[in-house]
Amino acid sequence: MPDEPLELGEITISDWNAHTGKMAEVGFLAIARRLPSLIGQAMRMAWRASPRDMVATVVLSLLGGVFTAFGLLATTGVLSALFSEGPTPDRVVAALPSLALVAGAATLRTAVQAGAGWAESRLNPQVSRLTEERLYGLTSRVELASYDDPDFHDALQRARMRGVATADTVVTMAIDVVTGLVGLAAVAGVLGVLHPVLLPLLLLAVLPDAWAAVRSARMRYTTLYALIPKARRKWIIAELLANRDPAAEVRSFTMRGFLLRMYDAVARAEQEVLLGLAKRQTVARLTGEALGGMGSGLVYVALGLLLAAAAIPLAVAGTAVLAIRQGQSSLANLLYSTNHLYEEGLYFTDFLDFCAEAEQRLPTARPAVPPARFTRIEAANLTFAYPGATQPALRGVSVEINRGEVIAFVGENGSGKTTLAKILSGLYEPDSGQVTWDGLDLKQINPEAIRANTAVIAQDHTRWPLTARYNITMGTDKGTEPLDAAAQVAGADEVIAELPHGYRTLLDRRFKDGQELSGGQWQRIAVARGFHRDAQLLICDEPTAALDARAEHALFERLRAHSDGRTVLLITHRLASVRYADRIYVLDHGKVTEQGTHASLMRLKGLYAELYTLQSSAYQ
Numbered sequence: 010m011p012d013e014p015l016e017l018g019e020i021t022i023s024d025w026n027a028h029t030g031k032m033a034e035v036g037f038l039a040i041a042r043r044l045p046s047l048i049g050q051a052m053r054m055a056w057r058a059s060p061r062d063m064v065a066t067v068v069l070s071l072l073g074g075v076f077t078a079f080g081l082l083a084t085t086g087v088l089s090a091l092f093s094e095g096p097t098p099d100r101v102v103a104a105l106p107s108l109a110l111v112a113g114a115a116t117l118r119t120a121v122q123a124g125a126g127w128a129e130s131r132l133n134p135q136v137s138r139l140t141e142e143r144l145y146g147l148t149s150r151v152e153l154a155s156y157d158d159p160d161f162h163d164a165l166q167r168a169r170m171r172g173v174a175t176a177d178t179v180v181t182m183a184i185d186v187v188t189g190l191v192g193l194a195a196v197a198g199v200l201g202v203l204h205p206v207l208l209p210l211l212l213l214a215v216l217p218d219a220w221a222a223v224r225s226a227r228m229r230y231t232t233l234y235a236l237i238p239k240a241r242r243k244w245i246i247a248e249l250l251a252n253r254d255p256a257a258e259v260r261s262f263t264m265r266g267f268l269l270r271m272y273d274a275v276a277r278a279e280q281e282v283l284l285g286l287a288k289r290q291t292v293a294r295l296t297g298e299a300l301g302g303m304g305s306g307l308v309y310v311a312l313g314l315l316l317a318a319a320a321i322p323l324a325v326a327g328t329a330v331l332a333i334r335q336g337q338s339s340l341a342n343l344l345y346s347t348n349h350l351y352e353e354g355l356y357f358t359d360f361l362d363f364c365a366e367a368e369q370r371l372p373t374a375r376p377a378v379p380p381a382r383f384t385r386i387e388a389a390n391l392t393f394a395y396p397g398a399t400q401p402a403l404r405g406v407s408v409e410i411n412r413g414e415v416i417a418f419v420g421e422n423g424s425g426k427t428t429l430a431k432i433l434s435g436l437y438e439p440d441s442g443q444v445t446w447d448g449l450d451l452k453q454i455n456p457e458a459i460r461a462n463t464a465v466i467a468q469d470h471t472r473w474p475l476t477a478r479y480n481i482t483m484g485t486d487k488g489t490e491p492l493d494a495a496a497q498v499a500g501a502d503e504v505i506a507e508l509p510h511g512y513r514t515l516l517d518r519r520f521k522d523g524q525e526l527s528g529g530q531w532q533r534i535a536v537a538r539g540f541h542r543d544a545q546l547l548i549c550d551e552p553t554a555a556l557d558a559r560a561e562h563a564l565f566e567r568l569r570a571h572s573d574g575r576t577v578l579l580i581t582h583r584l585a586s587v588r589y590a591d592r593i594y595v596l597d598h599g600k601v602t603e604q605g606t607h608a609s610l611m612r613l614k615g616l617y618a619e620l621y622t623l624q625s626s627a628y629q
Contacts, residue, residue: 051183074191080114172360189343221297464542495541
């Protein structure tokens with residue numbers, strides 16, 4: 010139905026454009042009032058990145074302004090000599106010393122500006138590296154529960170999406186603002202030295218251009234803010250048309266024509282708005298240029314009157330014209346840098362605010378270490394609620410695990426099995442209650458030490474875009490023999506044998522020579538990852554979810570053989586796999602409602618017996 014009206018709907022503003030609305034609302038004076046704070050933040054960041062390059066950039070930029078002023082003053086000497094009486098050769102000779110000063114000032118200004126540019130080009134990548142390291146150093150250390158807090162997650166997204174990317178731009182714009190101010194100050198100083206009445210002429214010449222620049226920028230921000238939902242929807246449709254993941258369904262369901270129609274509708278609407286913006290900006294620019302022309306005309310009239318009244322010599326008037334034009338150029342750079350610095354500074358502040366919040370979420374120092382080989386893990390009266398949740402995920406849960414046991418957690422979805430396992434392994438801290446390893450409270454033990462003694466085969470395991478070797482060793486390579494043993498126990502050796510480069514094969518098709526695995530193959534790699542860690546406590550959370558029946562049976566046989574002398578915590582919905590566990594805990598809505606062996610729980614005829622009977626009857 011090509012004529013069917015399209016339901017484009019609305020879409021939320023992206024983190025990349027989160028502050029564009031603020032730019033559309035504030036005035037230039039409000040922006041100027043915040044400049045000192047932004048410049049200070051940028052300079053502190055630049056100092057931490059590279060004190061030498063920061064000082065070089067700022068000092069050389071300031072020297073550029075000094076040489077600009079010196080060159081303008083020297084120009085007065087050139088014009089005075091050329092406009093004096095006498096033969097032309099004599100006037101030219103008299104102007105040569107001043108010309109040499111002008112040439113020297115121009116050469117030095119060019120040299121110091123080039124030096125400032127070089128130092129700044131060195132500074133920017135160092136600032137980017139510093140901000141990225143700070144962000145990811147914090148995100149990899151904050152407590153895991155932080156990622157379940159929507160406010161923290163939103164702040165993280167804003168810091169990642171644009172906050173980090175703007176750090177080097179903020180530093181650059183801060184330096185450009187300082188440079189623009191120095192340029193204006195240099196011009197104003199020159200005019201003040203030449204004649205005090207020339208300073209008002211500078212304002213008369215530059216204010217119309219300033220008005221036009223601010224007006225045009227405000228139009229741009231207002232328009233782009235209104236276009237954000239359309240631009241975001243166009244980007245989403247473009248992703249559907251160009252990405253690999255939806256490519257098969259786009260063809261299977263013949264979506265191409267529909268998506269192109271939707272894309273065209275959004276693009277045309279965006280185009281109309283941008284064409285209107287171009288028209289309004291052109292009018293503002295022409296108005297500004299007209300007012301600027303009037304201002305320049307008044308400047309020349311004023312200079313003519315000053316010359317007629319013999320208030321200033323002709324050479325001073327010529328220098329004033331050059332200085333005013335230099336002032337107009339410095340003002341244009343200053344206005345652009347100011348607007349850009351304020352806008353990028355809003356996102357940079359998001360980054361700084363997130364880092365401050367993340368530092369408050371870092372775990373406290375814990376000097377204790379876990380026992381070399383624990384004898385008993387106990388959890389007493391655990392309660393835990395996710396941030397923002399109305400109901401706790403665990404309520405008064407108590408369990409015990411002895412070394413060498415195979416313990417199973419079973420229950421329906423949302424009963425708290427995975428949450429309990431994460432608390433036992435130190436990934437989450439309970440809101441109340443206590444977890445101890447041989448009587449030592451986990452809250453006193455270094456979290457990294459606990460994790461080094463724990464291996465987790467996660468249900469939603471990560472498909473790392475690394476080689477097969479690194480997907481198993483996770484950066485803790487112990488040699489070929491442990492790697493082969495872990496792969497064999499998990500059945501991943503068969504997967505590795507089919508890869509073109511064995512363990513060196515990159516497991517991501519987005520890269521050259523990369524390979525993609527099936528869900529079951531990835532599951533075996535994840536299981537091998539857990540076995541390779543050779544930890545005291547092995548947590549298996551639905552380790553066979555993506556395996557076929559034969560592979561599942563083989564894995565559990567290997568798991569039982571591999572667990573000899575080790576402690577295994579098994580979380581699964583496939584109850585046939587847990588009947589040989591030493592002890593089974595049944596969770597229901599965050600509470601342990603039953604515990605015991607398979608036989609005792611079947612005699613109890615409770616939830617476990619009901620679930621086991623339902624599953625077993627399906628195979629009869």
